[in-house]
Amino acid sequence: MFNILVVDDEPLICKGLSSLLASSGLDIEHIYTAHSGFEALDCIRMEEIDLLVTDIQMGxxxxxxxxxxxxxxxxxxxxxxxxxxxxxxxxxxxxxLGAKDYLIKPLNSEQFLDSVRNVLLKMNKPSPELETFMAGIGENFRLEEPLPEYSELLNLLLVNPDSVLTNEADLGKLDDLNLQGPFFSVIKIKAPLLNDLQEIKYNAQDKLLMRYATLNIAKELMDQEWNSIAFYSPEEEITVIIQWDEKSYEESSSGQLNRLDVLGRSLHFNIHKYLHLHAVIGISQILKGLSFMDVLNRQASKAILWNKEHNDHYVFYYGDFNWNNYTADPSVEELHTRSNLIVEKAKEYIDENYAQKGLTIHEVAKKNHVSPNYLSYLFKKNTGFNLWEYVIKLRMEESRELILNTDLRRYEIAERVGYESPEHFSKIFKKYYGISPSELKK
Structure with a gap:
């Protein structure tokens, strides 16, 4: 069953869409509503949401x-x-940003439910290509090498770009692939054949099939939003080269690393969902020019190695690890010290800013010069708290003190601890303490 979050700053629209969904006969477990982006974000962080239905213009x-x-x-x-x-x-x-549909108000009820139905039906199914592949695993399934005439060239480009860039024939093949950039990043996918930490005895054909399936999942995700090329690399890895032209990179240069972080987690999530493999994802930085492909390739490979230190984490961005601070690969003690420092600084920042409206994990991560994904992992590992759970803990403790020891009204307390809506504050408070602010006051 699915959980749906409906977001609109007009309560009547939220109520109407919720009623429509509730009587639709769709396989829905919970329908949540929110009247602002901040309320919705709290719900997404705290609940298991499958589908977000949101208005585009809200406060x-x-x-x-x-x-x-x-x-x-x-x-x-x-x-x-x-x-x-x-x-x-x-x-x-x-x-x-991956929206599955864009509907214009006033909404047609049947059109809206058809859109929701289509999204939910596809949610637990792989792509048609992958379904065909999975159905053929037990048969004589014919594997075709992806980009067979180009894979060798692309792997050479990752190791020795100068030899490729000085060869006219090779440059012509790169033109065929439309590998123009000028901005590039490299992602490595390594999918050890492990299921629930137990090695499964796959034969050689099975391994080829699973690798082929992993590549298909990667290509499907890439084709939705990215200008990219995915291909086989040595060591049973899959490599993805992502590129941006000047215009698309400048449109959101500060947000591209966040998008890569999201992509890495989507790759791991979907490979595990469909193949039950814990793929390890290594993400390089973004550099300008094909001549730096060997640098990007080494960065992605080095990022993957961090899975040996953090074997319960699967997505690693090279820029998270401050390599420039070390003359050699850091020791276990240096890694531990660095991790503790990141978490301590994050806690300090949250302690000072938890009452700030619109505080986000992205903002905390940016202050620490690490990705939100890595910060969230370290914070939970070191403190036992999910990072946003820690923010809510501070807000709720402060609000409880204000309720018990002051005569401030509910809206004033909500304002002081970072909530723009008193109703939303009350909802979070009751979920946290089991009673409402007014009940506690009594």
Whole structure:
């Protein structure tokens, strides 16, 4: 069964869509509602949301901004966007962020339910290509080498770009692939044949099939939003080269690393979902020019190695590890010290800013110069708290003190601890303590 979150700053629309969904006969367990982006984000962090249905124009956080933050929190949440405006720019941005549909108000009930039904039906199914592949595993399934005439060239480019870039024939093949950039990043996918930490005895054909399936999942995810090429590499790895032209990179240069982080987690999530393999993902930085492909390749490979130190974590970004601070690979003690320092600084920042409206994990991560994904992992590992659980803990403890020891009204307390809506504050408070603020006051 699925959980759906409906977000609109008009309560009547939330109520109407919720009623429509509740009587639809769809396989829905819970329908949550929120009247602002900040309320919705709290719900996404605290509940298991499968589908987000959001208005695009809402107060201080737009539907587009909500989608961006939701992707960072849980990349697998699917989205349907609703809008009062048939604006191409909004629709384009929504689709770029992975929206499954863009519906115009006033909504047609059947069209809306059809859209929701289509998203839910596809949610637990792999792509048609992957379904065909999985169905053929027990038969004589014919594997075709992806990019057979180019794989050798691409792998050479990753090791010795100068030899490729000085060869006219090779440059012509790169033109065929439209590998122009000029900005590039490299992602490595290594999928050890492990299931629930137990090695399964796969034969050689099985290994080829699983590798082929992993590549297909990667290609499907890439084709949705990225200009990329995926191919086989040595050591049973799959490599993805991602590229941006000047315009697309400049549109959101500061957000590209967050998008790569989201992509890495989506890759791991979907490979585990469909193949039950814990793929390890290594992500390089972004550099300009094909001449740096060997650098990017080494970065992605080095990032993957960190799984040996953090074997319960699977997505690693090279830039998280401050390599420039070490003359050699850091020792276990240095790693431990560095991890503790990141968490301590994050806690200090949260302790000082937890009452700030619109505080996000992205903001805390940016202050620590690490990705949100890695910070969330370290914070939970070192403190036992999910990072956002820690923010809520501080907010709830402060609000409890204010309720018991002051005459401040509910809206004033909500304001002081970082909530823009007294109703939303009360909902979080009751979920945390089991009683409402007014009940506690009595």
């Amino acid at each position: 201080t956080m737009s539907g587009i901004e909500l989608m961006q933050h939701a992707k960072l929190a849980k990349p697998w949440v699917q989205t349907i966007v609703i809008s009062a405006h048939e604006t191409f720019q909004y629709a384009q941005m929504a689709v770029r």
